Each structure stands twice: as structure tokens, then as C-alpha cells.
Amino acid sequence: MRIGFDTVAPFAVGALFIGVWQAAVQWYELPPYLLPSPLKIAETLVSDFPTLLPSWLFTLKITVLAFLAAAVGGLGLSLLLTSSRLLERSLFPYAVILQVTPIVAIAPLIIIWAKDTTLALLICAWIVAFFPVVSNTITGLNSTDPNLRDLFKLYGASKWQTMLWLRLPSALPYYLAGLRISGGLALIGAVVAEFVAGTGGTESGLAYRILESAYRLRIPRVFAALVLISVTGLAIFAALSLLSNRLLRHWHESSKA
Amino acid sequence: MPDRPSSKMVQPPLLAMQGVKKTFANGLLALDGITLTLPGDPQFLAVLGPSGCGKSTLLRIAANLDAPSEGSVDWPAFAGMGEQGSGLNLGYVFQEPTLMPWATIFDNVRLPLRIRGLSGSKVSDRVMEMLGRVGLRDFARSYPCELSGGMRMRASVARALVTEPRLLLMDEPFAALDEITRAKLERDLLGLWLSSRFTIVFVTHSVFEAVFLASRVIVMTPRPGRIAADLKIDAPYPRTEEYRTSTSYIAQCREVSEALALAMSEDHSCA
Numbered sequence: 001m002r003i004g005f006d007t008v009a010p011f012a013v014g015a016l017f018i019g020v021w022q023a024a025v026q027w028y029e030l031p032p033y034l035l036p037s038p039l040k041i042a043e044t045l046v047s048d049f050p051t052l053l054p055s056w057l058f059t060l061k062i063t064v065l066a067f068l069a070a071a072v073g074g075l076g077l078s079l080l081l082t083s084s085r086l087l088e089r090s091l092f093p094y095a096v097i098l099q100v101t102p103i104v105a106i107a108p109l110i111i112i113w114a115k116d117t118t119l120a121l122l123i124c125a126w127i128v129a130f131f132p133v134v135s136n137t138i139t140g141l142n143s144t145d146p147n148l149r150d151l152f153k154l155y156g157a158s159k160w161q162t163m164l165w166l167r168l169p170s171a172l173p174y175y176l177a178g179l180r181i182s183g184g185l186a187l188i189g190a191v192v193a194e195f196v197a198g199t200g201g202t203e204s205g206l207a208y209r210i211l212e213s214a215y216r217l218r219i220p221r222v223f224a225a226l227v228l229i230s231v232t233g234l235a236i237f238a239a240l241s242l243l244s245n246r247l248l249r250h251w252h253e254s255s256k257a
Numbered sequence: 258m259p260d261r262p263s264s265k266m267v268q269p270p271l272l273a274m275q276g277v278k279k280t281f282a283n284g285l286l287a288l289d290g291i292t293l294t295l296p297g298d299p300q301f302l303a304v305l306g307p308s309g310c311g312k313s314t315l316l317r318i319a320a321n322l323d324a325p326s327e328g329s330v331d332w333p334a335f336a337g338m339g340e341q342g343s344g345l346n347l348g349y350v351f352q353e354p355t356l357m358p359w360a361t362i363f364d365n366v367r368l369p370l371r372i373r374g375l376s377g378s379k380v381s382d383r384v385m386e387m388l389g390r391v392g393l394r395d396f397a398r399s400y401p402c403e404l405s406g407g408m409r410m411r412a413s414v415a416r417a418l419v420t421e422p423r424l425l426l427m428d429e430p431f432a433a434l435d436e437i438t439r440a441k442l443e444r445d446l447l448g449l450w451l452s453s454r455f456t457i458v459f460v461t462h463s464v465f466e467a468v469f470l471a472s473r474v475i476v477m478t479p480r481p482g483r484i485a486a487d488l489k490i491d492a493p494y495p496r497t498e499e500y501r502t503s504t505s506y507i508a509q510c511r512e513v514s515e516a517l518a519l520a521m522s523e524d525h526s527c528a
Contacts, residue, residue, distance in 0.1 A: 147355040150322050154349055155372040155420075165368070169359045250400045251358040 036220040044220035045227060052209060052221075056228050059190055059205035062118070063232070066125030067186035071179055073126070074133025078171075079163075081134070082141045092138075099131040103189060107196035121193045121205075128189030132181040140174025141167050173252045176244040183236040191229060268297025269333035271424050271456055272319055276328035279314050287311040288318075289481035290328070295424070297334055299454040301447075303461055303471035305517060311482030312460040316426050319458060320349050334423065347424040348417030352432060354409035356401040356416075362388065363397040366416045373420075384419060390449060391415045407438035411445075418449065427459045431466070443470055444498075451494055464517060468509045469501060476513065478520045485520035488513060 018038045024030075025037035032040055045052070077095070081088040107124045114120035144167055152162045194207030206225045213221040248255040272295040279288040288311045295302065304312050317323040318330055335345050356365045367384045370376075388394050391411040401409055410430060417425055431439040447470060450457055461467050467474045468490055476486040490509055492500060500506050 145355065147351045147353060148357065150317075151349065151351075151355060151368075152372065153322060154320055154345075154347075155369045157372045161372055165371075166357070169357065172359070251402055 033217045033219045036223055040220050041223045041227065045224040048221050048224060052206070052225060052228060055204055055206045055209045055225070056232075059187075059194065059207070059229070060232060062121045062125055062190040062194075062205065063187045063236070066122050066129050066190060067183055067236075069122070069126045070129035070133050070182050070186060074130045074178065074182070075137060075175065077130070077134050078137035078141060082138055082167075088138070095131060095134055098127055103128050103192055104196055107193050111193075111197050117197055121190060121197060124193030124196075125186050125189030128192070129182045129186035132185065133175065133178040136174040136178030136181075137171055140171030143174075144170040173244075173248055173254060176240070176247065177254075180237060180240045180244065183240050184233055187229065187233050187236060269336070270297055271295040271332065271334045273331045273333060274319070274325075274328065275330075277315075277318060277325040277330060278327035279311065279318065279323070280326045286481040287314045288325075289483050291315060291482070291484060292328075293475070293484065295456055295458070299450075299456050301450060301457045301459065301470055301472045303459045303467035303474045304477060305461055305464065305467045305474055305513065306477030306482065307479050307521065308462060310477045310479050312462075312477060313428050315477075315482065316349075316428050316458065316460055319424075320347060320426050321345060322349075345424075346420055346422045347426060348420065348422040350410075350413050350417045350425070350427040350430045352429045354401065354406075354413040356409060356412055358401050360400075361397065362393060362399050362401065362404070362412050365401070365412055366419050368416060369420045387415045387419045388412075390418075391445070405438075407434055407442060410434065410442060414446065414449070418453070418455075421453070421455075423455050425455055425457045427457060429460050429462065432462070439466075440498075446470070447494065447496060464510055464513050465501075468506060468513055469496065474513055476516045476520050478523050485523065486516040488516060 022038050025035060030037075036044070081091055103124055106127075107120075110123050111117065111120040114123060148166055148170075149162075152166055157165075190205065191207045194205040195211065198208070198211065206229055210222050210225045213219070213225065245255040272293070274291050274293045277288055277291040277293075278286070280286050304315065306312050314323065318325050321330070321332075324330075332345055356362075357368070360368075363384055366387055367380065370380050370383070385394065385397065388397055391414055393408060393411055393415065396404060396408065396412075401412070404412070413430070417427075431442050434442065443466065446457075457470075459467075459470060471490055472494075474486075474488045474490060475484055476488070477483065478485045492503075492505055492509065
């Protein structure tokens with residue numbers, strides 16, 4: 001099989017960027033506490049991995065749990081809101097308020113109110129992640145083909161049948177698009193909340209490692225932690241895209257070549 | 258113009274509309290006093306009229322998808338078959354194939370039976386038989402996007418007929434298809450109609466399509482829609498491609514065209 005130019009292109013861009021970075025650091029002899037070279041970062045990633053691994057796993061745990069809560073809770077909330085026009089009108093504005101409130105502003109409150117830090121971080125990450133799921137799914141549930149709706153009505157389909165066989169499948173592409181956005185946001189929410197939580201608690205995530213390393217001017221380790229966060233974000237996005245393509249490949253435009 | 262009640266008629270009519278008017282929420286008068294009876298005996302009725310004359314609205318009211326603003330609609334033949342809507346055993350074919358893109362052709366055609374809570378091998382056999390009759394037996398496992406426009410429309414017809422309805426309502430079903438596919442589907446529809454004997458109400462804006470298919474043609478005026486003429490097409494069935502070039506076909510087309518021209522000219526009084 002021929003590997004197309006468009007497959008190689010993103011890697012070429014990455015290699016070029018890293019190459020220029022490495023060359024610039026060596027040419028100008030920049031000290032590692034200003035800007036570490038990619039090689040130095042890679043070295044740090046390997047040497048500090050025993051320290052970074054538990055933090056990475058902790059951040060991953062918060063991200064995955066918050067994402068799952070957003071995926072399940074977002075779907076449930078969408079079903080609830082679309083079940084009645086009155087409910088949607090009266091509750092949706094508050095979902096928007098929750099979405100537009102900067103998480104850094106309310107995270108300290110949540111950390112004070114919640115019993116333990118892990119729960120507080122989870123709540124923060126969930127608040128950031130759930131909205132795209134709800135917003136997209138509501139759009140999907142309300143955008144069924146009117147003719148198909150008439151067809152279900154014609155055959156006397158029950159509300160339950162219409163939901164299960166018409167509205168949920170129609171909403172699936174929208175839901176999956178929401179999940180793809182939400183996956184990245186769960187990670188951002190987890191990291192931001194950890195930043196705010198700072199040193200609290202015995203377990204600490206990657207954000208805490210970044211803060212700690214920055215204070216000690218161990219900049220290569222800051223970058224190593226950043227690399228781990230980026231890789232996690234990419235992996236989440238890739239996994240959700242794959243899931244989306246698997247589920248929609250037979251019928252939806254978005255997953256056709 | 259209602260059909261004269263005949264003393265020989267034993268079957269109650271499928272549909273009885275009396276003075277039906279429809280005004281939309283924006284004040285637009287779509288239908289203005291439609292009185293129409295579909296006898297219990299099978300017939301092929303074409304509803305012919307220009308775009309926007311309320312043909313689709315008429316069909317939606319006949320399917321109980323919309324309620325008339327004034328006048329009455331009744332389905333005497335379906336009386337005692339449960340609540341209106343769920344009890345009406347009728348098929349509906351939209352202008353678009355209107356298939357569920359996430360479901361296979363088999364699942365799409367099975368849908369009406371599934372909604373009625375039917376399942377099992379008998380249902381599968383029935384669906385496969387119906388697919389066979391529209392020539393889609395080999396495409397049961399395909400998805401709608403893998404089929405051509407004509408095949409999708411065949412699947413839509415199969416879905417409408419899978420419940421063996423006594424009344425099939427079709428809203429310009431072949432209008433979006435190319436000439437060749439359309440002619441083939443018209444012949445096949447006639448074949449299905451002749452072998453099963455149900456009543457079809459076929460909305461179209463093509464005089465030639467109406468005269469080729471129908472045993473009765475209703476001509477409608479431009480908005481607001483009224484019935485301007487109710488004509489019989491006497492040519493015997495089965496109708497072949499030879500009928501399309503026969504003198505009787507051409508004479509019938511002329512008659513219907515003249516009725517349509519007359520109906521269009523009525524527009525000037527209210528324009």
C-alpha cells in the first residue's frame with residue numbers, strides 16, 4: 001500500500017519544528033532553564049519518568065472519570081431537557097451559565113466545599129467537559145428528519161419507540177462530535193483544577209509537577225510534563241475519532257473518506 | 258365532486274372528505290372546500306395540479322398527519338380498527354425516500370411491523386418477500402447510502418406496502434428521479450397495484466404520469482386548492498409502454514391538459 005503525502009505531512013511538520021528548535025538552542029547556546037532543547041526534554045522524560053508516572057496516572061484518572069461522567073450525565077441531561085419544552089427553556093440557561101463561568105474562578109470554592117480533593121477535581125473537570133455533550137446532543141435530538149417523524153406518527157409509534165429507533169440514532173453523530181470536544185476539555189479541566197488546588201492532598205497530578213518543577217527552575221521537567229499532557233490529549237482525541245468512525249461508517253457523511 | 262353513492266357498493270369508502278378547508282398558521286389558505294370520496298373498491302387516483310396548490314396538504318390530511326381547519330374527514334373502511342392514526346392501515350411514500358440512514362434496507366422495510374410489535378421469522382419472511390417484489394432481495398443487508406436514488410425509492414415503496422395497506426398515499430414519489438428510472442418504477446408500481454388490489458392516491462404535477470398510471474384523475478386549481486375536474490381514464494390495465502404511444506393515451510392527455518389549463522385560468526379571479 002502506498003503511504004500518501006497527506007499521511008507523512010503532519011510528521012514532516014513535527015520533525016521540522018523539532019529540528020529547528022534543537023538547532024536554535026544549540027546555536028544560541030540557550031541555558032536549559034530558559035528553553036531546554038528537545039533532546040534534553042526527551043532525556044528528562046526518561047530519567048524523571050518514575051516521578052512523573054504516578055502524577056500522569058492521577059491526571060489520567062481524573063480526566064477519564066470526568067469524561068465518563070460527562071458522557072453519561074450529558075446524555076441523561078439532554079434526554080431530560082428535550083423531554084419537555086418547559087424543562088429545556090427553564091434549565092438550559094443555567095447550563096450555559098455553568099459553561100461560561102471561568103473554572104479557575106469557581107475551582108477554589110469547589111475545593112473548599114468538596115470533601116476531598118479528588119472529588120473537587122472531578123467536579124471541576126466535569127463542569128468544563130459536560131456542556132458540549134449536552135449542547136450537541138440536544139441539537140441532535142431535535143433535528144430528526146420531519147418526514148421520518150411523520151412516518152413514526154403514521155404508524156402510531158409510542159414515545160419510547162420514537163426515542164429509541166428515531167431520535168437517539170439521529171442524535172448519535174452529534175453526540176459523538178460532542179464527546180470528541182468533551183474529551184479534550186476533560187483533560188484541560190483536570191489540569192486547570194489541579195493548578196488551582198496546588199499542593200492540597202497527598203495525590204498530585206501533572207499540573208502539580210509542573211508548578212513544583214517551575215518553582216525549582218527544573219524547566220526540562222516542566223516540558224516533559226507538558227509532553228505527557230499533549231500526548232494524552234492526542235490519544236483521547238484519536239480514540240474518540242476512531243470510535244466515531246466505527247459507529248458511523250455505514251451511514252454518516254462525517255466518517256466517509 | 259363526490260362520487261354518487263351506488264346501491265351496489267357493499268364496501269364502505271376508504272376515505273370521505275367533506276368540505277375540507279385548511280388554513281395555515283400564517284393565514285395562508287391552502288385548501289378551499291375539498292369534497293372527495295375514495296370508494297372501497299381499489300382504484301388508482303392521480304391528484305394533478307401545479308406546485309403549491311395544496312396537493313401535499315390534501316395527502317397529509319388524508320393520512321391524518323394534519324387536521325383540517327374546517328370540514329370533516331372520515332375513514333369508514335377503517336372504522337373500529339382502533340384510534341385514528343394508529344388504526345389506519347395505510348402506506349405513505351414521501352417525495353424523498355425518507356429511509357433511516359443508520360439502518361439496513363431490511364430494517365427500514367421492517368420498521369412499520371416492528372412499531373406494531375410484530376417480530377419473528379414470519380415478519381422476516383414478509384419483509385424479504387416484499388423486498389423481492391420491488392427487486393431488492395439482494396440488497397437487504399445494504400445501507401441506504403449504498404443504493405441509487407431509484408433503488409431507495411423502491412425500498413420506500415416496499416416499506417409502505419409491507420403492512421398490506423388498503424390505501425397507499427404517494428406524494429410526487431418519482432419527481433426527483435431521471436426519466437428512465439421513473440418510467441421503470443411507474444411500470445413496476447402498476448404491476449404491484451394490479452397484483453395486490455389496493456387504492457393508490459398519487460400526487461403528481463405531470464399530466465403524462467397521471468394519465469399513464471391512473472384510473473381516475475383529479476385536477477386541482479392553484480392556491481387555494483379546489484377540485485376543478487374529476488376525470489375517468491378508461492384505458493384498460495395492464496398498461497404497457499405501447500399505451501404511452503397510443504392514440505387513446507394522447508387523447509386522454511389532451512383532455513386532462515385542457516382541464517388543467519382551465520383550472521389554471523381560474524386563478525385570475527383570485528390573483
